[in-house]
Amino acid sequence: MNAQSSPTKFRDPRLDFFRGIGMFIIYIAHLPGNWWTLWIPARFGFSDATEIFVFCSGMASALAFGKVFDVHGAGMGIARVAQRMWQVYWAHICQFLVIAAGLVAIHESGFLTQCCDLTQNYVGSLNLWPFFDNTPLNLPGLLTLTYVPNYFDILPMYIVILALIPVIMIASRISVWAAFVLSIGLWLAANFQLLNLPAEPWSDRSWYFNPFAWQLVFFTGFAFMRGWIPAPPVDERLIALAIAVLLLSLPFAYFRIHLNVEFAQIVRDMLKPLWIKSELGFLRYVHFLALAYLAWVAAGDKGFRLFGHGRIWGGFVRIVQKVGQQSLAVFMASLVIAQAAGILRDMVWGRGEWLPQTLSNLLGFAALIAVAYVVAWFKGQPWRKSPKPQTSRLSEEVSSPRSKVAETTN
Numbered sequence: 001m002n003a004q005s006s007p008t009k010f011r012d013p014r015l016d017f018f019r020g021i022g023m024f025i026i027y028i029a030h031l032p033g034n035w036w037t038l039w040i041p042a043r044f045g046f047s048d049a050t051e052i053f054v055f056c057s058g059m060a061s062a063l064a065f066g067k068v069f070d071v072h073g074a075g076m077g078i079a080r081v082a083q084r085m086w087q088v089y090w091a092h093i094c095q096f097l098v099i100a101a102g103l104v105a106i107h108e109s110g111f112l113t114q115c116c117d118l119t120q121n122y123v124g125s126l127n128l129w130p131f132f133d134n135t136p137l138n139l140p141g142l143l144t145l146t147y148v149p150n151y152f153d154i155l156p157m158y159i160v161i162l163a164l165i166p167v168i169m170i171a172s173r174i175s176v177w178a179a180f181v182l183s184i185g186l187w188l189a190a191n192f193q194l195l196n197l198p199a200e201p202w203s204d205r206s207w208y209f210n211p212f213a214w215q216l217v218f219f220t221g222f223a224f225m226r227g228w229i230p231a232p233p234v235d236e237r238l239i240a241l242a243i244a245v246l247l248l249s250l251p252f253a254y255f256r257i258h259l260n261v262e263f264a265q266i267v268r269d270m271l272k273p274l275w276i277k278s279e280l281g282f283l284r285y286v287h288f289l290a291l292a293y294l295a296w297v298a299a300g301d302k303g304f305r306l307f308g309h310g311r312i313w314g315g316f317v318r319i320v321q322k323v324g325q326q327s328l329a330v331f332m333a334s335l336v337i338a339q340a341a342g343i344l345r346d347m348v349w350g351r352g353e354w355l356p357q358t359l360s361n362l363l364g365f366a367a368l369i370a371v372a373y374v375v376a377w378f379k380g381q382p383w384r385k386s387p388k389p390q391t392s393r394l395s396e397e398v399s400s401p402r403s404k405v406a407e408t409t410n
Contacts, residue, residue: 013303024051027334033341046275047288056282058221079168085162092155116347126151141201148199153208161209176228186217191279213280245290326372333371
């Protein structure tokens with residue numbers, strides 16, 4: 001669909017559904033000591049839920065910001081993107097402070113040791129002690145995004161990618177090919193270690209998610225939604241090729257195979273520059289495109305196969321879509337909920353039993369769903385809507401005195 005030629009704003013139901021699925025997978029991946037991580041897509045291929053999140057964010061950004069550039073020009077488009085960057089920036093700062101303050105408060109209180117004999121260092125598990133040990137150095141680093149611990153690295157990456165939207169949009173006015181060349185050029189520069197950002201003021205460590213590499217996935221989704229790249233045809237040959245890509249990558253991505261088959265491990269090590277996550281290796285990108293194509297085919301034109309399969313499935317789809325619609329709020333909450341759920345699980349049962357593992361995941365899902373619906377309710381600003389007219393009981397009594405007499409007589 002070409003956003004430039006569309007007279008009305010269209011939101012593809014597949015976008016919210018798959019982004020919602022990505023949110024649940026991201027929660028599973030961030031829950032400490034979670035057995036369910038053995039079954040997420042990242043264990044069976046080179047790409048994972050991060051690609052889903054970034055790709056769908058690119059599609060959503062094309063809808064949210066592309067029309068502003070088209071209708072109001074580059075200046076207003078830049079202002080709109082800057083506003084979103086400002087929102088995501090403070091979301092990142094608040095998320096870090098909430099989690100860091102909560103974990104260190106629990107640690108310093110000694111409560112977990114006294115009540116449950118827990119000695120787990122939750123602050124150290126996220127490598128947050130450097131922040132508290134040298135706050136005068138790292139607090140400015142936090143605010144300037146030069147201190148980015150690994151657990152908190154997705155939103156900073158998203159901020160930088162958002163900053164590239166005006167650059168890509170201006171390049172596209174010269175030529176769509178100019179935008180493609182710029183995006184691919186940034187990805188190549190990142191893969192040759194020419195572009196990245198510092199993650200720690202006291203070391204040479206760079207951002208785990210290199211935004212100059214990951215923008216390729218973002219702007220792929222952006223380009224599809226803008227109509228710069230036509231939708232691929234539903235073709236049996238393409239389907240077979242996509243399945244072949246997934247199957248061929250399986251032995252070198254699934255740990256139960258490559259850790260037990262020497263040849264697979266040797267090939268995996270040789271291919272590391274092509275599947276590395278930080279710089280979005282080429283095989284990760286290809287693997288994700290194959291997976292995305294199969295998901296696109298399975299969902300059907302405009303997502304028609306997502307619906308019409310009964311009330312239970314329809315309700316499930318609507319819930320997942322609601323989570324996808326509020327992805328920023330849900331993502332922020334998921335990192336907090338994952339830490340809280342992990343601590344509660346360890347306090348009550350520990351990590352070794354299937355029941356606490358299952359409950360910590362399912363109750364976490366329920367919490368994410370609740371967050372999505374609450375945020376949607378607030379965004380709807382119900383206080384601005386006119387209240388429904390209600391007939392008072394007194395007016396009813398006054399307007400029908402005969403009926404009251406009849407009731408008394410009977």
